Amino acid sequence: MTPSDLADAVLRAVREAVDAGELSVTPPAAVAVERPKQKEHGDYATNIALQLAKPAGRPPRQVAELIAARLRPTPGIAEVDIAGPGFLNVRLEAAAAGVAARRIVEAGAEYGRNDSLAGQRVNLEFVSANPTGPLHLGHVRWAAVGDCLGRLLDASGAAVTREFYVNDAGAQMDKFGASIRARALGEEPPEGGYLGAYVNDLAREVLAARPDILELPEDEQSAAFREEGYKAQLAEQQRTLESFRTHFDVWFSERTLHAGGGVEKAIATLREQGHVYDSEGAVFLRTTDFGDDKDRVLVKSDGSMTYFAADCAYYLDKRGRGFDRLVYMLGADHHGYVNRLRAIAACAGDDPETTVEVLIGQFVKVVQGGEELKLSKRAGNVVTLEDVVDLAGVDAVRYALARSSTDSTLVLDIDLLTKQANDNPVFYVQYAHARISGVLRNARDLGIERGDAESFDPSLLSHEREADLLGALGEFPRVVATSAELREAHRVARYLEALAGTYHRFYDACRVLPMGDEEPTDLNRARLWLCEATRVVLANGLALLGVNAPERM
Known part of the structure; x- marks a missing residue:
């Protein structure tokens, strides 16, 4: 019996009590069951009784007793006790608990997937770096966490689109092109231009692709360098992210909003909503009506569009594509965007509480040998994503970024991340998977098969450590659903670490394979089912984090 099965059983008991006239309440849509912190409180x-007591107009313990009476006859339930003010504590029969191992193995890669967010169409925008240089440390956190959240949303039933907004319009692109041209001519970039060895690399790449570029009229050269450099740099960002296992479904160009008239259409739409006004030759959006600190300029007095105008057009474009939830993942220096984005939604006639969600990620720094790394050989004044991966590897970096709440500043200690020891979290979890894979290989080498589902006897898994492990495995779907709902990927990582520890304690206390010339027993085979179930959950959890599950280490 899984936690989901038990929750369904509790809900049936509530509905039966209502149908019998014992409780005068509307049954809830779902019931939450949790593992108690103290073992003596059951499995x-x-x-639920405390939740229903007030609407039922009865004491919580009385409601609990009504539910318990109908729950106790449920097959697989050994005991139902009432504790404290009205908590229901449930203890399962060993066979009912052990069945979870078979279900997990049979579900395989699907175990953990759920429908808690079914019906939601979510646009998840993250990283969205300017295509004017390498992805740096400021992008690393969202590259990992954003991708993990996309996997979690998908696993929880949402229709999610991972989107990268390419900021390819505006003055910074012109400076970018002028910087590449200057390097191609052996000159220094203009004031406010782009520095770093990568600009030299781009200049060489552009000259190789367009050997005629310096023959163009001077006023056309910078534009040509800009376009060629843009294509090369964007392609490199895409390669870097894919190698970091961060996938985007859509690469949305800001330019398309301007070229297709999307910005003008957005301003017209917002004007129809009554929130656009003209003042001193400029056009403003009255965002102060919706919590912004000042009204925002859409069109300057010289007729040029602002970045904010493109932001408005981009929001309306997303909504026009049918997304009902827009999640923006921004850096710690973008707090000011929160009210602006919410104001755009409100001015467009939407409810910001339901359509806009802004996640802010705090800064990351990298430490090696006790010293903070601040410079890159290639980018010059920043540490790049590739620098970090070269130092510690994709698995270690992704796991370390995913296992910490984005609300807190994070220090990546390269010495720890490359250490093969239990105090390195990614090693600890991956080693658990490799250890189980080794046990299963040894069993095959000995000619021991766990057998088919019909021969599996779940009642044999009655040891305390087996119960602990089965309980932990049963929690995985709830962890996935909660992580997706709260946008907290670190819950999965912390769960995997706890699961790895629970498995190691089980393995130390319960012999899985026979000793010497001993004949394998049904208990050995039942424990192989439990081992395989644990391996499945570890692999599934690591996959949600975009981390490999090695079979050997």
Whole structure:
């Protein structure tokens, strides 16, 4: 019996009590069951009686007893006790708990997937770096966490589109082109231009692709360098992210908003909503009506469009594509965008509480040998994503970024991330998967098969450590659903670390394979089912984090 099965059983008991006239309440849509912190409180607990007591107009313990009476006859349930003010503590029969191992193995890669967010169309925008240089440390966190959240949303039933907004319009692109041209001519970039060895690399790449470029009229050269450099730099960003296992479904060009008239259409739409006004030759959006600190300029007095105008057009474009939830993942220096984005939604006639969600990620720094790294050989004044991966590897970096709440500043200690020891979290979890894979290989070498589902006897998994492991495995779908709903990928990582520890304790206490010339027993085979179930969950969890599950280490 899985936690989901038990939750369904509790809900049936509530509905039966309502149908029998014992409770005068509207049954809830779902019931939450959790693993109690203290083992003596049983395998699972629920506070459903406390939730229903007030609407039922009855004491919580009385409601709990009505539910418990109908829950106790459920097959697989050994005991139902009432604790404290009205908690229901449930203890399962060993066979009912052990069945979870078979279900997990049979589900395989699908185990953990759920429908908690089914029906939601989510646009998840993250990284969105300017295509004017390498991805740097400021982008690393969202490259990892954003991709993990996309995987979690998908696993929880949402229709999610991962989107990268390419900021390829505006003055910074002209400076970019002028900087590449200057390097191609052996000159220094203009004031405010782009520095770093990568600009030299781009200049050489552009000259190789367009050997005629310096023959163009001077006023056309910078534009040509800009376009060729833009294509090369964007392609490199795409390669870098894919090698970091960060995939985007859509690469949305800011230019298309301007070229297709999207910005003008957006301003017209917002004007129809009554929130656009003209003042001193400029056009403004009255965002102060919706919590912004000042009204925002859409069109300057010289007739040029602002970045904010493109932001408005981009929001309306996303909504026009049918997304009902727009998630923006921004850096710690973008707090000011929160109210602006919410104001855009409100001015467009939407409810910002339901359509706009802004996640802010705090800064990351890299430490090696006790010293903070601040410079890159290639980018000059920043540490790049590739620098970090070269130092520690994709698995270690992705896991380290995913396992910490984005609300806190993060220090990546390269010495720890490259250490093969239990105090390195990614090693600890990956080693658990490799250890189980080794056990399963040894079993095959000995000619021991776990057998088919019909021969599996779940009641044999009655040891305390087996119960602990089965309980932990049963929590995985709930962890996935909660992580997706709260946008907290670190919950998956912390769960995997706890699961790895639970498995190691099981393995130390329960012999999986027979000793010497001993004949394999049904208990050995049942424990192989449990080992395989644990391996499946570890692999599935690591996949959600974009981290490999090695079979050997």
